């Protein structure tokens with residue numbers, strides 16, 4: 001069975017039931033004996049607490065964390081989470097990292113690849129599992145009682161899932177940085193966020209035709225007029241129709257100058273007058289129209305022109321996201337608050353984390369971890385709205401941070417959309433706390 005189809009809960013069961021040899025080996029060859037497997041927490045933080053493990057003859061007491069892939073340690077954000085300081089052993093099915101993962105305190109964690117030590121195949125083990133009775137979960141609100149009595153329990157799950165989602169975004173940037181420069185990766189990420197959700201491929205086509213090195217040269221030589229001409233022309237919006245003119249009318253530059261500038265750019269930079277990207281304009285609100293978004297991007301790059309995009313971003317103070325937001329809010333045409341938040345969460349915050357990791361900047365890594373915790377957020381999109389309703393029903397529940405919103409997206413997209421309640425952390429809470437549901 002492919003490892004990506006094995007739920008983490010199955011690994012926890014294997015560990016809980018001791019369905020493996022008593023003696024194991026770490027990936028770096030040390031002998032491991034499980035003296036006591038620990039207490040399965042079914043909750044936030046490490047999977048098992050108070051375990052006793054002997055490693056090369058030395059007894060250690062602490063927590064055990066299990067993952068399908070070793071890299072899940074990073075993608076779940078445990079390296080930043082002090083709750084994982086207590087982990088003494090990392091148990092994985094697949095070790096896909098070159099070096100063992102490190103805890104929040106920076107020390108490498110002994111890692112065991114468990115597959116060779118199991119009593120049989122994962123399929124054999126799974127065939128022995130009697131499914132958990134989840135009652136009518138998914139048909140009605142999942143945690144209305146807990147939302148009223150102990151909302152912090154729900155917040156804690158949302159934050160943990162939010163970390164998981166943000167780290168996945170960070171890893172995507174890290175991967176992209178292996179193929180492209182950091183600045184180009186950032187630039188494409190910003191265009192991608194501006195294209196959300198129906199016009200991402202159009203924005204990608206613009207980025208392909210207008211690489212950062214070219215657009216930054218245009219920024220220095222021609223300022224916002226050149227930038228607007230390059231983006232709108234490459235996007236296929238020139239000459240501007242009266243409707244498109246109205247969309248970008250907040251720009252300070254005269255639209256007739258944009259058109260003549262585009263002709264010059266075609267000559268000098270070999271930009272194409274044909275093969276414009278394909279845009280999805282069906283039911284797109286004027287504020288989200290790609291012509292307007294491209295004009296806003298021109299404004300943002302113009303502000304950053306003297307430093308270059310990457311240097312400009314890295315020079316902004318790492319506060320609670322306020323400096324990033326001020327820059328985004330300076331764009332003309334204006335970018336609305338909700339879209340600015342999306343750009344921060346989808347691009348700027350995970351990009352800076354990826355950059356810190358790629359450059360080995362530990363201090364920046366720690367700072368960005370703090371920023372992630374502080375970013376403000378609210379329920380202002382359909383996925384978050386539906387998921388919170390699914391979890392708390394009609395109860396009042398205030399979502400306060402971007403991390404919580406990301407948690408709602410993670411649960412909504414990975415869980416509710418496919419009714420994967422059997423591996424959803426909200427279901428684990430429901431089994432514990434929503435007794436009436438399961439007894440009624």
Ligand code: SF4
Nearest residue numbers: 138142415416421424
């Ligand atoms: S996936 Fe989670 S939040 Fe969604 S319905 Fe199932 S238990 Fe509830």
